[in-house]
Amino acid sequence: MTTTHELTFPVHDAAEILKLRAGDEVVVQGHVIGIRDRTQTRIFDDGREPPIDLSGALLLHTAPNVRKLDDGSYEKICIGTTTSARMARFTEPLGRRYGVRAICGKGGFPDECIDTMRDLGMVYLAVVGGAAALETTQIEAIEEVAWEDLMPECLWKFRVRDFGPLIVGIDAHGGSLYRDVQERARRKLEELHARL
Amino acid sequence: MTALTATDLQHAVEDAAAHLYVWALKDIPQDLRDALAAARERETSPTGRRVLETIHRNVAVADDERNLVCQDTGIAVYHATVGEHFPLHPARIYEALRAGTARATIEHPLRSNAVHTITRERTGPNIGYRLPIVHWEFVADGDALDLKCVPKGSGSENMSFLKMCVPADGVKGVKQFVLESVVGAGGKPCPPGIVGVGIGGSADYAMHLAKEAIMRPVGTRNPDPVVARLEDELYELLNETGIGPMGLGGDVTVLQVHVEHADTHMTLNPVAVNYQCWAARRASARIDADGATHYDRDA
Numbered sequence: 001m002t003t004t005h006e007l008t009f010p011v012h013d014a015a016e017i018l019k020l021r022a023g024d025e026v027v028v029q030g031h032v033i034g035i036r037d038r039t040q041t042r043i044f045d046d047g048r049e050p051p052i053d054l055s056g057a058l059l060l061h062t063a064p065n066v067r068k069l070d071d072g073s074y075e076k077i078c079i080g081t082t083t084s085a086r087m088a089r090f091t092e093p094l095g096r097r098y099g100v101r102a103i104c105g106k107g108g109f110p111d112e113c114i115d116t117m118r119d120l121g122m123v124y125l126a127v128v129g130g131a132a133a134l135e136t137t138q139i140e141a142i143e144e145v146a147w148e149d150l151m152p153e154c155l156w157k158f159r160v161r162d163f164g165p166l167i168v169g170i171d172a173h174g175g176s177l178y179r180d181v182q183e184r185a186r187r188k189l190e191e192l193h194a195r196l
Numbered sequence: 197m198t199a200l201t202a203t204d205l206q207h208a209v210e211d212a213a214a215h216l217y218v219w220a221l222k223d224i225p226q227d228l229r230d231a232l233a234a235a236r237e238r239e240t241s242p243t244g245r246r247v248l249e250t251i252h253r254n255v256a257v258a259d260d261e262r263n264l265v266c267q268d269t270g271i272a273v274y275h276a277t278v279g280e281h282f283p284l285h286p287a288r289i290y291e292a293l294r295a296g297t298a299r300a301t302i303e304h305p306l307r308s309n310a311v312h313t314i315t316r317e318r319t320g321p322n323i324g325y326r327l328p329i330v331h332w333e334f335v336a337d338g339d340a341l342d343l344k345c346v347p348k349g350s351g352s353e354n355m356s357f358l359k360m361c362v363p364a365d366g367v368k369g370v371k372q373f374v375l376e377s378v379v380g381a382g383g384k385p386c387p388p389g390i391v392g393v394g395i396g397g398s399a400d401y402a403m404h405l406a407k408e409a410i411m412r413p414v415g416t417r418n419p420d421p422v423v424a425r426l427e428d429e430l431y432e433l434l435n436e437t438g439i440g441p442m443g444l445g446g447d448v449t450v451l452q453v454h455v456e457h458a459d460t461h462m463t464l465n466p467v468a469v470n471y472q473c474w475a476a477r478r479a480s481a482r483i484d485a486d487g488a489t490h491y492d493r494d495a
Contacts, residue, residue, distance in 0.1 A: 080268065196371050
């Protein structure tokens with residue numbers, strides 16, 4: 001039986017994050033911060049301070065399809081999630097320097113992020129990649145956009161309702177579904193190779 | 197009736213390209229829907245089932261809201277099969293594909309992904325130097341243009357691999373490499389998808405064939421029975437790895453394996469893998485010599 005949690009971000013109580021175990025299901029309310037490759041190289045490689053508060057945040061690896069309206073705001077067209085592994089190296093500074101609590105993406109993070117997430121009390125939440133039509137209906141509004149020159153890799157603030165289902169891929173206790181699946185698959189590969 | 201000019205025909209191709217790009221992004225083909233439904237039936241892991249149910253819900257939402265299935269509008273890849281008597285030169289066909297891609301991107305609007313590969317500066321509305329990409333095929337006798345648009349997302353395209361096996365590795369080396377590639381890719385290419393495998397030819401042509409393989413309707417088989425057996429065997433082997441939907445563990449790792457082959461040099465044994473995500477978007481049309489366009493959901 002899968003355990004399901006409901007969390008409202010930002011989360012400032014570390015205990016909320018510690019409740020989550022790899023394999024649990026999560027549905028999210030509140031706010032989600034959209035971020036991508038170029039956004040993070042600007043913060044960490046170019047040394048620019050992010051103009052949106054990231055403390056306690058759930059970050060979403062995304063670069064949305066949007067339409068700019070006459071009043072300067074953005075209307076959502078299709079918002080989905082990109083592959084996280086490209087951005088693994090930012091996990092440690094995001095947690096340590098900015099207090100990010102959770103990262104939502106698809107495809108998972110490599111094993112070197114497991115200890116970082118445990119030490120900093122962070123979790124990786126897996127969204128169903130490609131399921132952007134559904135994800136778009138769960139985003140109620142685009143409340144803020146910073147660094148528009150990076151379009152679509154800006155820093156986005158979304159208000160969400162019933163965002164999910166998300167699966168805890170890596171928890172804050174050193175658990176990782178991705179590591180477990182890979183370890184089993186590697187053992188299976190040895191057996192399959194012998195059969196070829 | 198006035199005679200159709202080359203300009204009119206070029207416009208017809210442009211219209212078709214613009215329509216196909218958006219159509220492919222919104223309405224995934226029936227063979228893929230069937231394969232996803234079958235995957236949902238046979239998956240036994242609770243997490244895997246949850247992922248496949250969510251995929252099913254997502255496809256239904258995209259239908260209802262006429263929205264894109266996935267936000268990654270990809271790089272526009274076309275397959276153009278040009279009949280000998282189709283009265284528009286491929287140079288003009290390419291102009292039309294480029295114009296149609298740009299028009300669809302601006303009018304919808306779609307996210308543009310095209311950048312210069314070194315400076316990373318934006319080029320055009322999903323067009324640029326050598327973008328879009330076209331796979332050309334020329335056939336004797338015909339007078340039509342068969343066009344297929346396959347918008348290719350980066351999550352799966354990044355999971356592309358080439359190995360120059362040696363002849364002594366045999367087909368066993370090919371199988372090992374495909375297994376290693378799919379296990380190594382894990383959840384990154386949005387499994388369960390279609391694993392395109394290109395074997396033989398040369399290094400570049402093997403990868404070209406791997407891309408051709410992912411463009412086929414889901415579950416079609418290579419006409420060469422020796423190659424078709426390899427497709428069946430790889431399909432069975434890959435679904436024993438337990439990678440599962442979105443790499444979170446489960447029975448269904450791939451929806452299908454398609455293999456395309458070419459004869460090769462006696463001392464070559466290339467194998468290329470091009471992964472296609474579960475949202476294996478694809479839309480086709482035939483444009484007749486008189487400009488009449490017939491859209492085809494199953495090609």
